Amino acid sequence: MRSIRWLAVLPFIGLIIGPFFVNRPTPFVLGLPFLLAWIVAWILLTSLIMAVIYWFDPANQEDAN
Amino acid sequence: MNVALLFIAAAALLALGVGFLARRGKDMDLEQWTVGGRGFGALFVFLLMAGEIYTTFTFLGGSGFAYGKGAPAYYILCYGTLAYVISYFMLPPIWRYATENGLYSQSDFFVRKYASSTLGVVVSLVGIVALVPYLVLQLKGLGIIVEIAAYGAISSTLAIWIGAAIVAAYVMVSGVHGSAWTSVAKDAMILVIVVFLGLYLPYRYYGGLGPMFEAIEQAKPGFTALSPHGNSLWWFASTVLLTALGFYMWPHTFGSIYTAKAARVIRKNAIVLPLYQLILLFVFFVGFAATLQVPGLSGPDIDLALFKLSAKTFDPWFVGVIGATGVLTALVPGSMILMAAATLLANNLYRVADASADDVRVSRLAKLLVPVLALIAVGFTLRGGQTIVALLLMGYSLVTQLFPALVLSLARHNVATREGAVAGILAGVATVVVIGLTGVSMKSLFPWLPAAVQDINVGIIALAVNFAVLIGVSLATRLAAEGASSIFGQARHTQH
Numbered sequence: 001m002r003s004i005r006w007l008a009v010l011p012f013i014g015l016i017i018g019p020f021f022v023n024r025p026t027p028f029v030l031g032l033p034f035l036l037a038w039i040v041a042w043i044l045l046t047s048l049i050m051a052v053i054y055w056f057d058p059a060n061q062e063d064a065n
Numbered sequence: 066m067n068v069a070l071l072f073i074a075a076a077a078l079l080a081l082g083v084g085f086l087a088r089r090g091k092d093m094d095l096e097q098w099t100v101g102g103r104g105f106g107a108l109f110v111f112l113l114m115a116g117e118i119y120t121t122f123t124f125l126g127g128s129g130f131a132y133g134k135g136a137p138a139y140y141i142l143c144y145g146t147l148a149y150v151i152s153y154f155m156l157p158p159i160w161r162y163a164t165e166n167g168l169y170s171q172s173d174f175f176v177r178k179y180a181s182s183t184l185g186v187v188v189s190l191v192g193i194v195a196l197v198p199y200l201v202l203q204l205k206g207l208g209i210i211v212e213i214a215a216y217g218a219i220s221s222t223l224a225i226w227i228g229a230a231i232v233a234a235y236v237m238v239s240g241v242h243g244s245a246w247t248s249v250a251k252d253a254m255i256l257v258i259v260v261f262l263g264l265y266l267p268y269r270y271y272g273g274l275g276p277m278f279e280a281i282e283q284a285k286p287g288f289t290a291l292s293p294h295g296n297s298l299w300w301f302a303s304t305v306l307l308t309a310l311g312f313y314m315w316p317h318t319f320g321s322i323y324t325a326k327a328a329r330v331i332r333k334n335a336i337v338l339p340l341y342q343l344i345l346l347f348v349f350f351v352g353f354a355a356t357l358q359v360p361g362l363s364g365p366d367i368d369l370a371l372f373k374l375s376a377k378t379f380d381p382w383f384v385g386v387i388g389a390t391g392v393l394t395a396l397v398p399g400s401m402i403l404m405a406a407a408t409l410l411a412n413n414l415y416r417v418a419d420a421s422a423d424d425v426r427v428s429r430l431a432k433l434l435v436p437v438l439a440l441i442a443v444g445f446t447l448r449g450g451q452t453i454v455a456l457l458l459m460g461y462s463l464v465t466q467l468f469p470a471l472v473l474s475l476a477r478h479n480v481a482t483r484e485g486a487v488a489g490i491l492a493g494v495a496t497v498v499v500i501g502l503t504g505v506s507m508k509s510l511f512p513w514l515p516a517a518v519q520d521i522n523v524g525i526i527a528l529a530v531n532f533a534v535l536i537g538v539s540l541a542t543r544l545a546a547e548g549a550s551s552i553f554g555q556a557r558h559t560q561h
Contacts, residue, residue, distance in 0.1 A: 011146060017302070023291050026282070035290050059157070
């Protein structure tokens with residue numbers, strides 16, 4: 001399951017390339033300007049992605065032993 | 066003595082007291098002092114890393130940036146998040162190597178990996194030169210906070226002297242243990258204060274977040290998205306990338322990796338730290354709320370936005386509480402920076418000059434250097450004008466130059482040689498200095514490029530120069546070495 005680590009590429013796409021496509025103040029999402037809402041969503045997703053990687057990464061089982 | 070001042074004084078005393086208590090029951094040798102005996106669990110490593118991230122720069126600078134520039138401030142949220150993603154992969158091998166080899170500082174890592182004390186000296190010098198403006202910035206922020214929050218009862222000069230004395234004292238006595246325990250107090254306070262301000266101020270002045278952003282969009286259309294020029298999308302993307310790579314290259318941040326008990330501690334933090342970053346969102350809300358409420362601040366004064374709006378809104382006692390929090394955001398990172406700089410000087414410069422120095426002598430010297438460095442920083446703080454932010458950005462560009470040599474050294478087969486690493490770092494640093502002193506931009510260097518691409522952060526150029534020189538020199542030294550050994554081999558061959 002080491003290949004699960006490739007998921008870590010996604011936050012870079014979302015936060016560095018993503019803004020090129022969502023750089024606009026409207027529509028507001030939950031009161032936030034669109035670009036800011038996009039970034040906040042990706043931060044939440046990043047945490048989730050890192051949790052998934054942590055869960056499946058064999059390195060963490062190796063360290064425990 | 067006014068009531069706000071009381072709270073600020075209490076915070077300073079708390080920091081001092083906690084710092085002194087933290088050393089109890091520990092023999093303060095170099096290992097305990099600088100890397101906490103390598104015994105910190107997830108919570109302390111988390112707080113140390115977070116403690117260095119939430120500095121006066123984010124507290125005052127983050128809100129001020131949102132106030133003065135709007136959307137470009139979002140970059141602070143992005144680069145931290147991406148740095149934590151990188152940390153999951155990059156930090157555990159660094160931690161393992163450092164623990165196995167008993168390393169204390171960032172330079173030790175380079176010295177051991179490349180078997181070169183010259184490289185260690187170069188890395189130490191880059192680190193120290195980058196750290197001084199960072200420390201100056203903390204002290205300057207401290208001065209601003211105390212002067213405003215105390216309603217002028219204490220001048221910023223006096224506040225800077227007192228703050229520097231407190232940090233120096235507790236760093237000398239309890240080292241990284243003091244920083245870790247003070248972080249607990251600081252992070253608890255900043256969490257409560259910032260979330261409260263970020264929710265209350267938009268509600269109080271606009272009736273909520275949505276109405277606030279609508280009001281801003283009406284008054285300043287496009288303020289909450291990136292503009293087509295200047296701090297544009299290209300500026301945003303390149304700055305996020307550059308600062309995400311440089312994030313863990315700061316000597317004090319690098320050093321906090323060594324305090325971890327296990328690699329899993331570091332990986333686990335990579336899950337939680339992005340969420341913790343979201344506190345910054347509330348800092349931005351404060352800045353955005355201030356945009357239409359306390360207009361008119363410009364230039365370096367935008368950093369005052371949070372306190373100007375707070376002073377307009379709240380009673381003095383509460384301004385004091387906010388001021389106390391701000392003081393802690395300056396003291397904790399200040400202590401980490403001070404300790405990292407002292408360790409670098411004693412362990413990586415003095416020890417190279419005097420090979421006979423033992424750990425006891427190096428440890429004593431490191432502690433003696435703390436007040437000296439604090440004094441130097443105070444000197445710069447009181448003398449320096451507006452160039453400090455420019456110096457900080459220069460500091461970031463400087464430490465990022467360590468990234469290529471570091472990341473290549475983690476590979477099983479390192480393509481970089483010690484000569485390549487030294488040449489690359491020097492070339493990158495030289496580029497940063499030349500760009501910094503001459504003020505050239507992408508626009509003046511590449512006038513034929515499309516306007517959007519010209520907004521790219523110039524630090525990227527320095528990094529590219531660094532990488533190209535590193536690879537070129539490494540290949541050259543490798544070829545030369547192979548040439549020598551094949552000639553040597555032939556000579557041996559003919560002897561037989």
